[in-house]
Amino acid sequence: MVTIRDWTVQYPDATVAIDRLSLQIEDGERLALIGANGAGKSTLILSLVGILPGSGEVTIEGLTLNKSNITEIRTKAGVIFQNPDDQLFLPTIYDDVAFGPRNLGLDEESVRHRVEDRLELLNIAHLRERSALKLSGGEKRMAAIATVLAMKPDVMLMDEPTAFLDPKSRRCLIKLLQTLPHTMLIATHDLAFAAEVCSRCLILKDGRYFADGPTQKLLYDAEKMDAAGLEAIS
Amino acid sequence: MADIRSKINALYSLEQLAAGDTVLHRLHPLGKLLVTFAYLICLLSLDCSSLHRLAPFLFYPIICTAIAAIPAGMILSRAALALPFALLAGISNVFINRTPALRIGGIILSAGMISLLVLALRALLSVSAVLLLVAVTPFPKLTEQLRRLHMPELLIALTEMTYRYLGILAEEGANMLTAFRLRSCGSQWPHLQLFGSMTGQLLLRSFDRAERVYHAIQCRCWHLGRRQISSPPWRIGDWIFLILGAGSSLAFRQFDLMQMIGEHWPW
Numbered sequence: 001m002v003t004i005r006d007w008t009v010q011y012p013d014a015t016v017a018i019d020r021l022s023l024q025i026e027d028g029e030r031l032a033l034i035g036a037n038g039a040g041k042s043t044l045i046l047s048l049v050g051i052l053p054g055s056g057e058v059t060i061e062g063l064t065l066n067k068s069n070i071t072e073i074r075t076k077a078g079v080i081f082q083n084p085d086d087q088l089f090l091p092t093i094y095d096d097v098a099f100g101p102r103n104l105g106l107d108e109e110s111v112r113h114r115v116e117d118r119l120e121l122l123n124i125a126h127l128r129e130r131s132a133l134k135l136s137g138g139e140k141r142m143a144a145i146a147t148v149l150a151m152k153p154d155v156m157l158m159d160e161p162t163a164f165l166d167p168k169s170r171r172c173l174i175k176l177l178q179t180l181p182h183t184m185l186i187a188t189h190d191l192a193f194a195a196e197v198c199s200r201c202l203i204l205k206d207g208r209y210f211a212d213g214p215t216q217k218l219l220y221d222a223e224k225m226d227a228a229g230l231e232a233i234s
Numbered sequence: 235m236a237d238i239r240s241k242i243n244a245l246y247s248l249e250q251l252a253a254g255d256t257v258l259h260r261l262h263p264l265g266k267l268l269v270t271f272a273y274l275i276c277l278l279s280l281d282c283s284s285l286h287r288l289a290p291f292l293f294y295p296i297i298c299t300a301i302a303a304i305p306a307g308m309i310l311s312r313a314a315l316a317l318p319f320a321l322l323a324g325i326s327n328v329f330i331n332r333t334p335a336l337r338i339g340g341i342i343l344s345a346g347m348i349s350l351l352v353l354a355l356r357a358l359l360s361v362s363a364v365l366l367l368v369a370v371t372p373f374p375k376l377t378e379q380l381r382r383l384h385m386p387e388l389l390i391a392l393t394e395m396t397y398r399y400l401g402i403l404a405e406e407g408a409n410m411l412t413a414f415r416l417r418s419c420g421s422q423w424p425h426l427q428l429f430g431s432m433t434g435q436l437l438l439r440s441f442d443r444a445e446r447v448y449h450a451i452q453c454r455c456w457h458l459g460r461r462q463i464s465s466p467p468w469r470i471g472d473w474i475f476l477i478l479g480a481g482s483s484l485a486f487r488q489f490d491l492m493q494m495i496g497e498h499w500p501w
Contacts, residue, residue, distance in 0.1 A: 091252065
């Protein structure tokens with residue numbers, strides 16, 4: 001479960017990116033985070049794992065975010081970045097997936113076990129020794145998800161997971177996310193994707209809470225979506 | 235734009251060879267690191283006038299390339315990048331020291347020319363040895379061994395980050411150049427006025443990208459000084475490699491092998 005209370009994120013130039021946001025995501029729930037460009041979606045995701053500093057209270061799986069438990073928080077909540085290239089920086093996919101478990105101090109045998117298990121779960125075992133430089137967008141996205149799953153997180157925070165994907169890869173991703181049991185917060189502009197994957201969505205506008213409700217209702221509400229600077233699914 | 239893209243790929247292609255499974259790949263990274271250090275120290279401490287003494291130092295890269303099944307051209311083409319720097323450093327010797335030092339057939343080589351040749355060969359051999367090390371040992375395992383040798387953590391982190399940053403910089407540069415060429419009506423490279431602002435933009439963009447990569451690293455619990463990789467056990471083969479590798483370099487440094495062969499060979 002993720003609980004956020006009065007969460008505010010302010011940039012060094014005094015711009016308030018997230019303004020007193022409160023929300024709760026239940027265990028196993030998939031919540032879509034919707035908002036126009038600059039609404040604060042990516043900032044919120046990075047701040048929830050302590051990459052960007054914020055004030056207020058964030059609790060992830062019973063652990064309240066503070067400087068002393070940042071490693072535990074980042075183990076419990078995995079972040080999938082908008083651009084998978086940002087997440088894949090080692091010579092082979094194996095090394096990339098193993099990076100997190102090695103940082104956790106696991107021995108090499110446990111690391112190997114964990115990496116191979118995750119690669120097989122995502123059907124990308126054949127990419128094991130390949131370099132990210134030579135993968136397609138869909139393969140890179142799956143590899144990036146594997147790097148996060150290898151940390152065995154309870155919560156997954158995703159920033160535009162359908163970016164850079166062709167329709168087939170996007171479909172594969174939808175199927176995968178529907179089968180994963182994790183609690184998820186998914187920032188996306190892809191409303192059709194949000195409607196298929198998430199049961200609930202939250203709309204941010206200028207860093208503030210704007211609306212919250214079932215995706216099947218809210219995403220089709222033309223009046224509300226228009227007021228948030230978005231376009232409803234027709 | 236394929237040329238720039240392929241150069242970016244080539245930048246890390248040597249590292250991908252490190253996933254191989256030959257005898258050399260399986261050796262302990264510390265042994266390989268120490269042998270390379272010994273080779274470099276012995277090679278670089280040779281006198282600039284002793285061209286013939288470089289000959290035995292050819293054995294190490296040739297034998298290692300063969301054992302590790304690494305394409306020799308791959309190593310040589312990358313090592314050749316260091317040649318212009320060596321030639322630049324030694325070219326003045328050719329003009330300063332014109333004393334005749336060696337006659338090959340009808341050609342007389344001056345001491346300056348020999349020192350230039352020695353500098354170029356030493357650069358070629360030493361860069362080849364380092365590239366070979368990278369080609370048979372994954373980079374994270376190498377930096378882990380530097381940690382074991384108590385190299386300052388900040389230096390190691392800087393080495394790791396710089397190595398990755400090069401790729402990011404090249405990729406951002408390639409993207410900018412693509413955008414430029416698509417609207418430059420045939421011009422391949424930006425003219426001087428534009429070059430300045432493009433370089434500035436490239437730096438800012440690569441900083442931005444590097445920051446995102448750093449965030450991704452942080453999200454997976456990376457901390458300065460955290461030990462990442464457990465070392466494989468040190469085996470008898472590692473002792474043999476260390477003794478043979480470092481010992482031969484020391485012997486080649488200490489004794490003039492070519493002169494000894496010349497004196498004792500029964501011709």
